[in-house]
Amino acid sequence: xxxxxxxxxxxxxxxxxxxxxxxxxxxxxxxxxxxxxxxxxxxxxxxxxxxxxxxxxxxxxxxxxxxxxxxxxxxxxxxxxxxxxxxxxxxxxxxxxxxxxxxxxxxxxxxxxxxxxxxxxxxxxxxxxxxxxxxxxxxxxxxxxxxxxxxxxxxxxxxxxxxxxxxxxxxxxxxxxxxxxxxxxxxxxxxxxxxxxxxxxxxxxxxxxxxxxxxxxxxxxxxxxxxxxxxxxxxxxxxxxxxxxxxxxxxxxxxxxxxxxxxxxxxxxxxxxxxxxxxxxxxxxxxxxxxxxxxxxxxxxxxxxxxxxxxxxxxxxxxxxxxxxxxxxxxxxxxxxxxxxxxxxxxxxxxxxxxxxxxxxxxxxxxxxxxxxxxxxxxxxxxxxxxxxxxxxxxxxxxxxxxxxxxxxxxxxxxxxxxxxxxxxxxxxxxxxxxxxxxxxxxxxxxxxxxxxxxxxxxxxxxxxxxxxxxxxxxxxxxxxx
Numbered sequence: 001x002x003x004x005x006x007x008x009x010x011x012x013x014x015x016x017x018x019x020x021x022x023x024x025x026x027x028x029x030x031x032x033x034x035x036x037x038x039x040x041x042x043x044x045x046x047x048x049x050x051x052x053x054x055x056x057x058x059x060x061x062x063x064x065x066x067x068x069x070x071x072x073x074x075x076x077x078x079x080x081x082x083x084x085x086x087x088x089x090x091x092x093x094x095x096x097x098x099x100x101x102x103x104x105x106x107x108x109x110x111x112x113x114x115x116x117x118x119x120x121x122x123x124x125x126x127x128x129x130x131x132x133x134x135x136x137x138x139x140x141x142x143x144x145x146x147x148x149x150x151x152x153x154x155x156x157x158x159x160x161x162x163x164x165x166x167x168x169x170x171x172x173x174x175x176x177x178x179x180x181x182x183x184x185x186x187x188x189x190x191x192x193x194x195x196x197x198x199x200x201x202x203x204x205x206x207x208x209x210x211x212x213x214x215x216x217x218x219x220x221x222x223x224x225x226x227x228x229x230x231x232x233x234x235x236x237x238x239x240x241x242x243x244x245x246x247x248x249x250x251x252x253x254x255x256x257x258x259x260x261x262x263x264x265x266x267x268x269x270x271x272x273x274x275x276x277x278x279x280x281x282x283x284x285x286x287x288x289x290x291x292x293x294x295x296x297x298x299x300x301x302x303x304x305x306x307x308x309x310x311x312x313x314x315x316x317x318x319x320x321x322x323x324x325x326x327x328x329x330x331x332x333x334x335x336x337x338x339x340x341x342x343x344x345x346x347x348x349x350x351x352x353x354x355x356x357x358x359x360x361x362x363x364x365x366x367x368x369x370x371x372x373x374x375x376x377x378x379x380x381x382x383x384x385x386x387x388x389x390x391x392x393x394x395x396x397x398x399x400x401x402x403x404x405x406x407x408x409x410x411x412x413x414x415x416x417x418x419x420x421x422x423x424x425x426x427x428x429x430x431x432x433x434x435x436x437x438x439x440x441x442x443x444x445x446x447x448x449x450x451x452x453x454x455x456x457x458x459x460x461x462x463x464x465x466x467x468x469x470x471x472x473x474x475x476x477x478x479x480x481x482x
């Protein structure tokens with residue numbers, strides 16, 4: 001273990017925070033941010049625990065603007081840079097290794113993407129890194145580290161139950177490779193009990209609501225697996241960028257070397273468990289990033305030592321790090337003007353970019369359809385939470401009523417009011433629900449005006465009249481998980 005080199009760790013974290021803060025004003029809300037903004041406070045939702053939506057709603061008390069919502073994202077990303085540099089220090093990395101770790105994690109592609117937008121995975125960047133750091137401290141002799149690990153894991157459960165997979169992988173690694181001695185210590189079991197106590201309200205919510213996270217995971221697997229599995233291997237390279245992939249791959253081998261395998265090899269097992277879980281579940285392809293960064297933090301130790309005596313290679317490494325950072329910024333942050341981004345590969349490579357474009361314009365088009373429709377609709381039904389969140393955010397100023405949607409948790413928030421006989425249906429769900437009405441006709445199609453081919457581009461806005469049953473009977477047909 002080495003002491004933290006704060007003078008080389010804090011500057012890259014601060015630079016990342018500055019860059020993310022400035023870029024918060026580019027493009028617009030991501031669809032998930034719009035969704036979180038409109039979720040009412042609760043112990044949990046059908047698709048996730050409560051922490052990230054709660055953070056999103058809290059930012060609206062500062063300002064109901066996209067830049068305010070991204071403050072927690074910036075803090076989580078920048079603090080995770082510091083935590084991962086501390087992991088490097090724990091593994092024996094000195095000043096150079098910690099600098100390499102901090103600058104790499106501050107400028108890599110997926111950490112920047114997640115730091116730019118407030119997503120559930122953004123908060124995981126910090127919480128899961130804290131879990132790993134606490135476990136590492138505990139296995140290196142700081143017995144009270146198990147209490148910190150339990151508290152961090154319990155807190156992380158309020159953001160995503162993925163922490164259970166990470167914890168199980170680390171425990172399996174300790175059982176298989178070592179160290180096994182902590183299992184005979186009271187501190188480890190005290191930490192496990194503390195984690196369970198902290199997570200208990202969240203677990204009770206899941207248990208008393210028929211484990212909705214399992215239903216959501218099944219829906220994600222059913223809808224996403226065909227795309228997630230072939231994407232997983234390329235994404236493992238893209239997450240940190242090709243030059244830094246070499247570093248984390250070295251880290252995997254270094255952790256498994258005979259002289260340290262029994263002390264820290266469990267980190268690799270945890271990483272492999274997370275990769276296998278991602279492939280088998282097929283839910284989301286980016287889950288492994290939360291331990292890829294740990295592998296990178298480990299790889300910085302031997303790589304920095306190797307570079308220390310090779311001046312030419314050191315300069316080459318700096319150039320590669322700078323090039324990787326430039327490409328990552330171009331892909332992750334709004335540096336390409338919104339009017340041009342549709343004609344570049346950026347929106348095709350980075351789906352998160354597409355999901356930040358067009359929302360105010362779409363809502364203006366919905367408002368025009370609403371005002372000019374005869375008869376006047378009394379409800380706006382959105383196909384997905386992005387559309388619903390956009391109408392909720394921008395619609396009141398344009399005279400639109402509060403939207404309803406059957407997508408994920410919104411299906412349980414509110415349904416159309418009894419007696420609503422004329423509704424405006426947004427999005428592709430129109431094709432599935434039109435038989436539920438006496439008549440439906442398309443009155444508009446959404447167009448972002450900049451040629452970005454996102455999920456809403458070209459979808460219909462339909463005026464539907466005469467629901468063929470009471471809304472209590474029809475609403476389950478609108479409710480869907482994905």
